[in-house]
Amino acid sequence: MSSLTNLFDNEDRYQDVYCNGFSRIAMKDVVLKEVSQYFDDNVMKKMTDAFPADDQFNLLGVGVGEGHHELHFLKSLGSHFTSIRNVAVEPNQSLFETFKTNAAAWSSDDKSNHDSRWFTGPLSQFFSENPLAKCQYNLISAIHSMYHTGDLETTFTRLMSMLKDNGIKIIVLSECKLIKETFLQNTWLPLSFRVTGKSLSDEIRKVSEQKGYTVSTKKLDITLDLTDLFDEESELGDKLADFITCTAYLRKTASAEKLDALMSFWRSLCSQEEDGRMRTLSHESIMVISK
Ligand SMILES: C[S@@+](CC[C@H](N)C(=O)[O-])C[C@H]1O[C@@H](n2cnc3c(N)ncnc32)[C@H](O)[C@@H]1O
Secondary structure, three states, X not given: OOOOXXXXXXXXXXXXXXXXXXXXXXXHHHHHHHHHHHHXXXXXXXXXXXOOOOOEEEEEXXXXXXXXXXXHHHHHHHOOOOEEXXXXXXXXXXXXXXXXXXXXXXXXXXXXXXXXXXXXXXXXXXXXXXXXXXXXXXXEEEEOOOOOOOOHHHHHHHHHHOEEEEEEEEEEEEEOHHHHHHHHHOOOOOOOOOOOOOOHHHHHHHHHHHOOOEXXXXXXXXXXXXXXXXXXXXXXXXXXXXXXXOEEOHHHHOOHHHHHHHHHHHHHOOEEOOOOOEEEXXXXXXXXXXX
């Protein structure tokens, strides 16, 4: 058996797997629409009530990927606030390029005084070496990224300390049994992050309440169509297997024995529906925490 490579160590493969694999079956357009609507209906009101339109508005995005969510936040914020600083942290250069290009196009069209700062690297490195980690932010976003940023309570507390009074943190997390159980039961996978059996959204709610922050949550059920995962010839199936295990080219590099065990396990967590497709559910939470 060849040695297995953590997917995060192969940036181009991660980009391909995320954008052309997992995003295709995880209803990412629906999630983006729901988060954008929730932001416009709830977060914008809190922000415009708490901060004057001419405040220096600072937005920090953590693990932004291609930045589709943050671009929406910028567009909505830009309709009210006249001066916005957009700070984005993302280790994957290939994904980051899309956000840089889209944000540059938006800021050249927009009349507000807009400035973007890009940090390519993990959040821990941003904390330890970038002066912008000492800045105070009106809004911090972490959309599907807090699985990867180290000890949850420490990271969460540090990020909350970087918010201005009345600032807001918006977090999106998914509880997908298939992915979580894959990591918990297959300790041979080359993971770079810690997975526990606990629900991350419950942990965040608990820490927030202990510290006296207000939390509002909206839940979404997302159906994942994993049919291609069970087709050995499917390229989409290869990408889904890589994302679920966070391993580059899993189906080419893991032993036949381990692959068979994984496939049986994945089958047991999917249901085959009347149309013959294999599906499972992912429970997503949009959490808004007010300081
Ligand atoms: C599931 S993707 C989500 C991307 C994007 N926020 C979205 O919703 O489409 C997770 C993101 O977290 C980033 N990431 C991984 N480790 C990280 C770390 N230590 N610090 C910050 N971001 C990290 C990945 O590169 C990836 O872009």
